[in-house]
Amino acid sequence: MLPAPENRRKIVHIDMDAFYASIEQRDFPELRGKALAVGGSPDGRGVVATASYEARKFGVRSAMSSRQALQLCPHLLFTKPRFEVYKQVSDHIRAIFRRYTDLIEPLSLDEAYLDVTEDKAGIGSAIDIAKAIKEAIKRELNLTASAGVSVNKFIAKIASDFQKPDGLTFIGPSKVIPFLEALPIDKFFGVGKVTAQKMKGMGIHNGADLKSFSEFDLNRHFGKSGTFFYHMVRGNDTRPVRPNRISKSIGIEDTFSADISDKDEMMQELKTLCEKLEKRLEAKDKIGKTVTVKIKFSDFTQITRSKTQLYEIEGATAMYELVQELMDKVDVEGLKVRLLGVTMSNFAEPESIPKEGRQLRLF
Structure with missing residues (x-):
């Protein structure tokens, strides 16, 4: 199945609601309706990987230290992540997607773009397809997803976040x-x-x-x-949904001889890593759109935080600006860090990168 012409695409963006936390609440009835953090611990050590919507009402969010989360929500419950279960659920969700289209571009375990311009089920309406997918996820997995439907990936992604959780937002061409x-x-x-x-x-x-x-x-x-x-701002996005998107990455990380706990010292280390990563990328003639920061703590728990741009990220300065934004969302106060890493991925296709005078590629 080939992507449809730009002017008549029907794109659906599916984003699962509080994915890890929702699975834990599904599998363990005693956690349902409770403020829950996946990751971290009740003794204040570690970092929250994701939080249930009940916890988010108190301001608890991912990448927040357990200590701060408990200050915001003293009755917060903690559970350890079960990544093998999350992967199995993700595989089932993608099997549901394949009932309607082969043009699926996964972004993570809980998020994907679908081009349903010519859907396999012959439904015709992108809104009805999104409804069918949401209903199948609810019926077969007892989980909720939010969907955005529009004419391109950029608008569909914004739309999926518009009425979370369990939302469905359609933004047609005239809107x-x-x-x-x-x-x-x-x-x-x-x-x-x-x-x-x-x-x-x-x-x-x-x-x-x-x-x-x-x-x-x-x-x-x-x-x-x-x-x-x-x-x-003019809604111009010609990117097709790429089912075979290459997700190779190039990264660099550093394990410290002694744990560090000072945020300024961490930022200086990350800046140095960005400068080293720039040289590795130049040597391989690679340029990407996604920057990922990896943080491993003294208790060997770790988190990663990523940010994707719709345009290529060039140079250490641009990388570091994104790293700063990611670190602003991570509460490391009082925590000891033993490893930091920076990775670039979501590389541009080689033929799209001029050897000299690289220019911004729009979408």
Whole structure:
């Protein structure tokens, strides 16, 4: 099955709701309806991998230290991750996807793009397909998923997050521009915390504000990312769903002779790792869109946090800016870290990377 032409694609983005925590609550009735953290521990050590929606109401979130999570939610329950179970559930979900299309692009265990322009079941309506997928996941796995349906991947991903949990949001062709114009700037996929703050300082608070800036002015303020922002707010995304996307990565990490607990020292180590990673990527002529930070603590528990851009990330400075955004979401205060790592993945296809004068590829 080949991807449909850009102007008539029907894209669905499926995102499972609190995936790890929902599986634990499903399998253990005593955890249902309770504020639950997967990962971490009640003695305040370790880091939360994910939190149930009951816990999120108190401000508990992933990558937060157990200590801070308990301060926000003293009655929080903790459970150890069961990754082999999560993988089995993910495989079942993808089998459900395959009933409707072969054009599936997984992003993680709990998230994927589907091109359902020509669905195998002959349903025809992308909204009905998304409903059928959600119903099958609920019936067969007793879990909920949120879905976004639109004309391209960028809009579908934003839509899937719009009515979580158990949501279904459709943004048709005639609604794309009004939706983007009204969307708060920090809700745009690809606009991180630092960039959002800079935009707000320029008077850019929503898509309509962003749209008032010319491509030239955006490039002047944000470098070549300005061209991406210019097209983003206009809903331009020609990327096909890639079922055979290569997920190879290049990374570097460092295990310390003595654990470190100072955040500034960690950031300096990560900056050095970004500089070393830049040289490895240049040597292999690779350029990617996803940066991942790996943190291993003194008790040997570890977390990874990733950020994906819709444009290629070039150079140590750009990598480090994303690393800073990721680390802003991780509470490491009072925790001892024995290893840090930075990885680049989601590489551009070789033929799309000029040997000289690389330019931003739009989507």
